[in-house]
Amino acid sequence: MISAIPAFLWPVLGYLFGSISSAVIVSKLFRLDDPRKVGSGNPGATNVLRSGSKAAAVVTLIGDVLKGVLPVLLAQYAGVSNGVLALVAIAAFMGHLFPIFFGFKGGKGVATAIGVYAALAWPLLAVFASAWILTALLTRYSSLSALVASAVTGVASFAVFNQAHELQLIGAVFWIVAFTFQRHRENIERLKSGSEGKIGQKVKD
Numbered sequence: 001m002i003s004a005i006p007a008f009l010w011p012v013l014g015y016l017f018g019s020i021s022s023a024v025i026v027s028k029l030f031r032l033d034d035p036r037k038v039g040s041g042n043p044g045a046t047n048v049l050r051s052g053s054k055a056a057a058v059v060t061l062i063g064d065v066l067k068g069v070l071p072v073l074l075a076q077y078a079g080v081s082n083g084v085l086a087l088v089a090i091a092a093f094m095g096h097l098f099p100i101f102f103g104f105k106g107g108k109g110v111a112t113a114i115g116v117y118a119a120l121a122w123p124l125l126a127v128f129a130s131a132w133i134l135t136a137l138l139t140r141y142s143s144l145s146a147l148v149a150s151a152v153t154g155v156a157s158f159a160v161f162n163q164a165h166e167l168q169l170i171g172a173v174f175w176i177v178a179f180t181f182q183r184h185r186e187n188i189e190r191l192k193s194g195s196e197g198k199i200g201q202k203v204k205d
Contacts, residue, residue: 018095
């Protein structure tokens with residue numbers, strides 16, 4: 001059944017799947033404030049956590065990761081080409097950033113990127129997680145950890161996808177890395193000025 005889906009529809013499905021805003025849906029289910037209207041305004045797990053509900057934040061995080069995992073895994077199961085698979089990965093990630101169902105106002109994409117990396121190749125997930133944890137332990141900056149981990153994952157993709165027919169997958173990883181940096185531009189400015197909040201530090205809204 002799933003193999004009967006035309007190749008050109010897979011990126012569309014990936015985008016629509018990525019457009020499901022876990023933060024908004026979970027906040028409604030937990031009767032919390034709309035994450036787009038509180039704190040940083042970012043519909044992600046971190047902002048949901050500011051509501052005081054750790055359970056809601058965890059569910060949001062899982063939902064955002066699954067948005068990256070499921071479309072890519074399903075496309076792989078359907079036997080699509082690496083070119084189409086790369087487009088599905090990008091589309092799912094971009095759906096989170098610019099969700100059609102929620103006014104194109106999405107999150108920063110780190111959790112969904114993690115899901116994409118995990119589905120494409122587990123070594124990418126291992127590299128990202130290791131770099132994030134090490135940077136977080138050394139600096140206690142969550143945003144810097146995400147940026148360093150993303151950059152390292154981009155470099156690692158050359159080793160993970162080292163066959164000629166896998167070049168499209170490297171391109172997908174670098175697309176995601178580039179937009180991860182773009183979405184963190186305000187964090188980068190705060191890191192430069194020394195005003196970025198650290199992990200465990202209460203951030204003023």
